[in-house]
Amino acid sequence: MNDKAVRLQSVSHHFGSVEVIRDLSLEVSHGEYVAVVGPSGSGKTTLLNLISGFLEPSSGTITRRGESRMVHQQDGLYPWLTARENIALGLRTRRGTAGRPGRLEAMLDLIGLNGFADHYPHQLSGGMRQRVELARALAGEAEILLLDEPFSALDYLTRVRLRGELERLIRERPRTVILVTHHLEEAAQLADRVVLLTGRPARIRCVLEIPRPRPRRPTDPAVVEAVERLLGELGADPETSAIIPPDHVARADGGGR
Ligand SMILES: Nc1ncnc2c1ncn2[C@@H]1O[C@H](COP(=O)(O)OP(=O)(O)OP(=O)(O)O)[C@@H](O)[C@H]1O
Ligand SMILES: [Mg+2]
Numbered sequence: 001m002n003d004k005a006v007r008l009q010s011v012s013h014h015f016g017s018v019e020v021i022r023d024l025s026l027e028v029s030h031g032e033y034v035a036v037v038g039p040s041g042s043g044k045t046t047l048l049n050l051i052s053g054f055l056e057p058s059s060g061t062i063t064r065r066g067e068s069r070m071v072h073q074q075d076g077l078y079p080w081l082t083a084r085e086n087i088a089l090g091l092r093t094r095r096g097t098a099g100r101p102g103r104l105e106a107m108l109d110l111i112g113l114n115g116f117a118d119h120y121p122h123q124l125s126g127g128m129r130q131r132v133e134l135a136r137a138l139a140g141e142a143e144i145l146l147l148d149e150p151f152s153a154l155d156y157l158t159r160v161r162l163r164g165e166l167e168r169l170i171r172e173r174p175r176t177v178i179l180v181t182h183h184l185e186e187a188a189q190l191a192d193r194v195v196l197l198t199g200r201p202a203r204i205r206c207v208l209e210i211p212r213p214r215p216r217r218p219t220d221p222a223v224v225e226a227v228e229r230l231l232g233e234l235g236a237d238p239e240t241s242a243i244i245p246p247d248h249v250a251r252a253d254g255g256g257r
Pocket of ligand 1 (some may be wrong): 015018020038039040041042044045046047073195200
């Protein structure tokens with residue numbers, strides 16, 4: 001029986017002649033928090049679109065158990081709906097009910113946009129739009145959250161605060177999370193496993209497990225060690241963060257620890 005929330009078996013994908021993902025296999029358990037990091041243009045957004053079912057893989061199979069919600073890297077809001085109406089869409093369930101009363105106000109509170117509830121996306125900054133998207137995804141009951149750099153447009157303090165809020169909400173209502181981020185620290189602080197992808201076509205370069213309960217401080221030794229390993233894998237010398245030639249980088253062990 002397939003008891004995994006998400007399972008990819010030998011998945012490859014290309015857009016025309018551009019091969020974006022090659023023979024990628026990954027299993028994510030129910031309630032697991034997986035971060036995906038990799039170079040820009042390597043295929044991370046494509047990977048989430050495949051998992052959500054928005055794209056069909058060119059070959060291989062993908063199974064998903066449970067409804068998924070995606071937070072898009074850019075502008076996934078409906079431009080003709082206000083912030084409040086966009087979030088309200090997230091509250092709707094497949095059975096058509098409107099969700100718990102007060103939930104919408106609670107989500108607006110969470111993202112600190114009470115005064116902007118009736119603004120349309122074009123009247124909000126990029127960071128505000130990102131917060132509305134996150135609220136829309138968290139408002140609902142979807143089992144699987146696919147988060148595509150959900151904090152990238154936020155200032156540092158808002159980023160840290162929302163990261164903490166997301167952490168708290170997931171603890172209160174466990175879900176399966178796949179988070180794409182460029183921030184190694186964020187990945188190591190939040191995730192049970194960090195999957196590092198190669199450049200295009202994306203394959204799994206290594207998987208790091210972070211067997212440490214959350215919440216974790218960014219300065220937790222397990223977080224720091226994971227970041228150093230990831231930097232090493234990426235060819236950066238953790239001592240100086242200077243890039244060292246790839247030949248000097250130890251091969252990944254495939255995460256069998
Ligand atoms: N719909 C599409 N049609 C054609 N090519 C596409 C399409 N979507 C993505 N690509 C190409 O696939 C590759 C991977 O894109 P993708 O958006 O998945 O990368 P990414 O890892 O998310 O990058 P970033 O970190 O910059 O967000 C890129 O070369 C991109 O040009
Ligand atoms: Mg992307």
